[in-house]
């Protein structure tokens with residue numbers, strides 16, 4: 146039982162949800178727009194269930210306010226399947242999870258349970274700072290495709306050195322896994338691995354979080370606080386979404402890396418630290434130089450070695466391995482026994498382009514396993530719109546009498562082309578907005594428009 150703030154502008158749907166949540170023992174406050182939900186934010190709320198598209202803005206506006214006020218409740222975004230890309234982007238703002246509409250009641254209960262359960266809640270609500278000690282092992286899949294082999298070669302190569310590594314890749318590709326693997330294969334493996342999601346740190350608190358502060362150095366500094374640099378001493382500090390750090394903090398970080406000393410806020414002494422930094426980004430940091438958002442000297446300092454994590458759609462034969470792994474994991478977590486996937490499910494998985502990469506695959510599989518009572522998962526357990534989009538696309542692609550299914554690459558490309566066309570239409574052909582919605586930069590969008598002959 147928790148106090149839930151439900152933000153949903155569709156009054157009929159919000160009434161149904163409200164009833165459902167109350168029936169399951171929760172206390173519910175309903176708001177219908179950004180403005181009124183921001184007014185209702187306070188720390189008595191234990192969870193926010195947030196619609197993405199709202200009349201006077203988007204759920205991200207509410208989320209931003211949650212961050213600014215340094216509130217720590219888990220937030221779950223509800224989104225249409227077409228907005229999955231944005232939902233995935235929201236995950237980087239510290240959203241606990243997302244659920245696609247139409248909302249399936251069992252899936253909603255599962256996500257609520259996860260979000261409100263102790264361990265995971267801590268990760269979701271503490272500004273995403275995680276400290277792992279030596280004996281913690283994490284199960285993961287390596288993959289045998291060419292891009293995966295190359296990825297692991299690079300990990301093996303750089304791990305034993307003390308070089309700073311910049312890990313780049315689309316959202317959800319496994320950048321944190323890469324960072325963790327480097328740590329575990331390094332001579333620092335028996336020291337802490339501290340992971341910080343810079344995207345969720347409030348501007349005011351980022352410096353104190355990283356470097357610590359002494360009591361009384363600013364309002365709210367009630368006791369001395371050790372920074373994460375000190376917590377990670379001897380080990381590895383993983384700075385996810387490094388592009389989000391403010392300019393001031395970037396200067397301090399550069400100093401810490403160059404001189405291997407930090408200065409807690411308000412302190413006049415310097416503290417020596419021995420920390421290897423691994424940073425990650427899914428933005429084009431290089432593009433941030435010209436806009437003055439990211440310091441070039443820091444970029445070169447953190448990028449002694451660069452690793453690019455491949456997108457799931459480029460990992461070819463690994464798809465099946467990942468699917469089997471996530472199915473097994475979901476079976477265990479949800480006490481199910483899914484042993485087969487129908488041919489249709491496999492074909493849809495292959496044809497879809499997975500903008501949210503491994504994270505999205507894992508979510509879709511968890512939902513599928515939850516909704517499968519027997520041993521074979523059918524396409525009915527996948528989000529309707531995903532099935533529809535792929536089937537429509539197939540019909541459109543296959544010429545009459547053409548018995549051969551199109552290959553994965555051409556399917557993904559055609560899917561991408563259609564998506565770009567749809568988004569352009571939605572944003573009235575404003576290319577900057579389209580790039581924003583598609584979560585790519587303008588240059589990439591222009592290249593794609595060229596490639597697909599869209600004028």
Ligand SMILES: Nc1ncnc2c1ncn2[C@@H]1O[C@H](COP(=O)(O)OP(=O)(O)OP(=O)(O)O)[C@@H](O)[C@H]1O
Nearest residue numbers: 237285286315316317318319320321322385503504
């Ligand atoms: N090699 C792997 N084997 C199994 N699961 C993986 C692997 N890599 C990543 N995952 C899973 O995929 C999800 C996304 O991974 P991770 O958080 O490392 O991605 P990321 O690229 O850092 O995401 P973001 O861009 O949002 O920071 C996680 O839930 C993780 O469990």
